Amino acid sequence: MWSFSLFEEEDLINLLQRGFLEEELVSLVKQWEYLSPAVQFALIKHLRSVPFEEHVLAKALGVRRTTAKALLEKDAVEFEFPGVSVEHGKMIRGIAIRDTSEVFCNLKDHKRHITPLVEYLRHKGVISGSLGVVFDSAFVGNSFGLSLTLSFLVKRLPPDLCWSGAVRKDGRLVKVDALDKKSQVCQKVGKVLAMPFHLQRLEDLAQWLDASFVDIPIAVSKDPIRVEEFFERMENLQNLRHIHRIDPSSLVIQTGRLEGALWQETARKFSRLVKGLDYTLGRRLRAHVVINGPISLAFALGILYGHTRPSVIYHHNNSERRYFPIELQNTREVKEHVEEYRFINFDLKEGGPELAVVLFLAHHHLVADVESFLKNQGIAADILVLTSKSARGNLDPWDFKLIAKECASAIQSVKGKKAYERVHFFFSCPVAIAYLLGVAFGHFDSGDIWNWSKERVYQKVLDLEFLRNLVEEEAETPPRD
Secondary structure: OOOHHHOOHHHHHHHHHOOOOHHHHHHHHHOHHHOOHHHHHHHHHHHOOOOOOHHHHHHHHOOOHHHHHHHHHOOEEEEEEEEOOOOOOEEEEEEEEEEEOOOEEOOHHHHHHHHHHHHHHHHOOOOOOEEEEEEOOOOOOOOOHHHHHHHHHOOOOOOOEEOOOEEOOOOEEEOOOOHHHHHHHHHHOOOEEOOOOOOOEHHHHHHHHHOOOEEEEEEEEOOOOOHHHOOOOHHHHHHHHHOOOEOHHHHEEEOOOOOOOHHHHHHHHHHHHHHHHHHHOOOOEEEEEEEEOOHHHHHHHHHHHOOOOOEEEEEEEOOOOEEEEEEEOOOHHHHOOOOOOOOEEEEEEOOOOEEEEEEEOOOOOOHHHHHHHHHHHOOOEEEEEEEEOOOOOOOOHHHHHHHHHHHHHHHHHHHHHOOOOOEEEEEEOOHHHHHHHHHHHOOOOOEEEEEEOOOOOEEEEEEHHHHHHHHHOOOOOOOEO
16 A cells, blocks of 8 residues: 655645546545645545545544535535745635534644534524535634635625634624735735624625625716715725725726816726726626716716616706715616607707717707807718707706616617718716716717817717727726725
8 A cells, every 4th residue: 555645745636636546545545644634635625526435434534424425425615715824824725515414624623613613504504514624734723714604605705805714603703813914825816805804793794795786886076076975875885995905085086177188088997997896896886876077978987887787876956965866777777769758859850971969958059059060070960859858957867767768769769770870979968867878878889979168169078989998898906905
């Protein structure tokens, strides 16, 4: 019989994983006590993937046959956590098998740390028996508890986060030592150490991580603004800071006066912030958006936010000095075609191979200006004018979704009858309607977005091709603390 303890650890694991030790598995298991934790970890994982006699494993591990059978067959979770009691620190992996008939651990000193986790998971109805846990490295302390229990409780843990903390049998979270050093270990593998200890109980953390949607404020403003002005759930900002290590100040994009390249820079910042948050939150972002700036920008940001994510856009009523939230849980609310137009009228004036869309829902009379501008620019275009049936400038915020849907429907109806080379947008409407129309319109057309400047002339500020490129860029993670 070979003495497997004399093998180089890496070589032995490699042979095992490549299937070269199948005829020696019994001998290898019988030498369990002489194997390193890394080999024991790899061995248990391998035995769970091949037929193996439970009585052989039970005798080698000194456990009941029912426990050995569970180790081979029962469902398991894998987890990892940063360890700094080992040389230079490292990420330690573990596998936890549910419903063994007794607590088992290849590192026997840690059975006492596993027992309260078993009590907690039993109380929550997650397991009915005990746990069998195998680690790939030796370490000291109970900081693995948070990672292990979360792996059972949460369906999909954020892939960029590490966990280090203890859990009491009643679910209380306990902060552990050396978090700064553990954070450095996580950084070496491209991850971030979560610090959820502002929460008292594990249930609060699991609820946050498993929520269908996560409400996060985003403000784009020409003037200084605080998210507390429109967003009330401050606990969400605490979770964002401590769990995901994202500074809430990064949720505000202050633009100042938009000129020249600042339009594209602002659009790029917004797109990357939204994508980064959505990635970090596991595609669960529901942004609460305030836009204090040009209507043209709001339309562009609606395009960038996209039609696959829910959002809440806020309309600020100056006379009442308050924000009205307009929820868009399902984007079909603004994208569906309508047969009957209750809120808008639309008129199409033929003029060329391009299309100019004019939203005339507010006080600024822009139709004559647009017609004159297009003529002076030599743009031959059909002109689609969308106007409200009720008094302009006095629209009910609760009707904004329906108004945006009718505007989007009218545009698509016109486009369906003629293939336009480019689409041009001109706005006189509430910011929130422009944002909702952007969500509904999408990013697939070619065209330009025009803005009425202080010089009383239209300027092209963004084109749809640029926005489409931003939409198709890979997500970037938002800035961390």
